[in-house]
Amino acid sequence: MTQYEVVGIGNAVVDVISHADDNFLADNGIEKGIMQLIERDRAEDLYATMQDRVQTPGGSVANTVAGAGALGLKTAFIGRVRDDELGQFYAKAMTDIGIDFVNAPVAEGENPTSRCMIFVTPDGERSLNTYLGISTGLTSADVPQAVTEKAKLMFLEGYLFDHDAGKTAFREAARAATAGGGMAGIAISDPFCVERHRDDFLALIENDLGYVIGNEAEIRALWETDDTEAALAKTAEICPLVVCTRSGDGVTLVRGEERVDVPVEKVVPVDATGAGDQFAAGFLYGLATGRDLETCGRMGNICAGEVIRHIGPRPQTDIMALFKAEGLV
Numbered sequence: 001m002t003q004y005e006v007v008g009i010g011n012a013v014v015d016v017i018s019h020a021d022d023n024f025l026a027d028n029g030i031e032k033g034i035m036q037l038i039e040r041d042r043a044e045d046l047y048a049t050m051q052d053r054v055q056t057p058g059g060s061v062a063n064t065v066a067g068a069g070a071l072g073l074k075t076a077f078i079g080r081v082r083d084d085e086l087g088q089f090y091a092k093a094m095t096d097i098g099i100d101f102v103n104a105p106v107a108e109g110e111n112p113t114s115r116c117m118i119f120v121t122p123d124g125e126r127s128l129n130t131y132l133g134i135s136t137g138l139t140s141a142d143v144p145q146a147v148t149e150k151a152k153l154m155f156l157e158g159y160l161f162d163h164d165a166g167k168t169a170f171r172e173a174a175r176a177a178t179a180g181g182g183m184a185g186i187a188i189s190d191p192f193c194v195e196r197h198r199d200d201f202l203a204l205i206e207n208d209l210g211y212v213i214g215n216e217a218e219i220r221a222l223w224e225t226d227d228t229e230a231a232l233a234k235t236a237e238i239c240p241l242v243v244c245t246r247s248g249d250g251v252t253l254v255r256g257e258e259r260v261d262v263p264v265e266k267v268v269p270v271d272a273t274g275a276g277d278q279f280a281a282g283f284l285y286g287l288a289t290g291r292d293l294e295t296c297g298r299m300g301n302i303c304a305g306e307v308i309r310h311i312g313p314r315p316q317t318d319i320m321a322l323f324k325a326e327g328l329v
């Protein structure tokens, strides 16, 4: 019997978001539109430059779990925080919205809670500067089988694939979920991470996962090609369900012989932070509740469309009302 509709494993990260222009990015060596890892000193320096900062719980898969929970699904999140001010803030924010936050904050002897300095430029693009503290040290010991085997949908965060212990934990979690009658999938997270671990990514997808979600660059990175269509076809050969988000061009979903392209109304985002994460929340809601592929895509687009219209990576409005307005529920 599955107890959770969605269980996520990912980096537990506190996001600090502020506005900046392109000159600021250039002057401060920030690469636009991607995630860069930074050291603690640089995190403190960047933090000090932020004028209008907003602090919010973030982390990619954690954002997805929060979005799925807001839609009423029974959810759990597995990720590590330290028992410091940010860690307590983070854990409380998750439990306050009804998510089972599986691991208690770690008391001592390790790095502080992870944080990400996010700069949003006038075009809505977000540039992430992540200081990975304690969250990146996730191992199998943090991933209780009593939780993973009860997941209907397990959702893994590609960023955690950078460490061998994370890879092992992912394989075990995926297998436990599958053995319990559930299905495991991954958010690819980052083309650079794929480049560092391509063979292991492909092996995990082929052997242990039922679905994979990535943006165009991430899906292409799996196959070292510039051809998105070719990469999609190859991914579909090794994975039953492939979802490729395409920013203002919507999303493509492929399940065996079935393919659906779901467009969106293209807008200039207020803040693109969390677009992919909230797409995944809507998509997983559709999947967990047995919707057809097109409806899953439409639900994902609605969730992503909401999050890009405000600052911050998690929903701020009643998404179910948006689904109702579109006749989806």
Ligand SMILES: Nc1ncnc2c1ncn2[C@@H]1O[C@H](COP(=O)(O)OP(=O)(O)OP(=O)(O)O)[C@@H](O)[C@H]1O
Binding pocket: 214, 215, 216, 245, 246, 247, 248, 249, 250, 251, 264, 265, 266, 267, 268, 269, 272, 273, 274, 275, 276, 277, 279, 300, 301, 302, 304, 305, 308
């Ligand atoms: N400019 C836009 N206009 C309308 N919808 C958008 C736009 N950008 C993104 N979206 C929505 O967000 C979804 C995910 O966007 P995208 O493919 O950029 O994912 P991503 O790269 O993972 O995003 P991020 O890393 O910013 O969270 C799209 O499928 C779409 O539904």
Ligand SMILES: O=C(O)C[C@@H](O)[C@H](O)C(=O)CO
Binding pocket: 013, 014, 015, 058, 059, 060, 061, 063, 116, 126, 128, 272, 273, 274, 275, 276, 277, 313
């Ligand atoms: O990718 C994004 O747009 C942001 C999120 O994935 C998230 O908030 C994050 O990982 C930074 O903590």
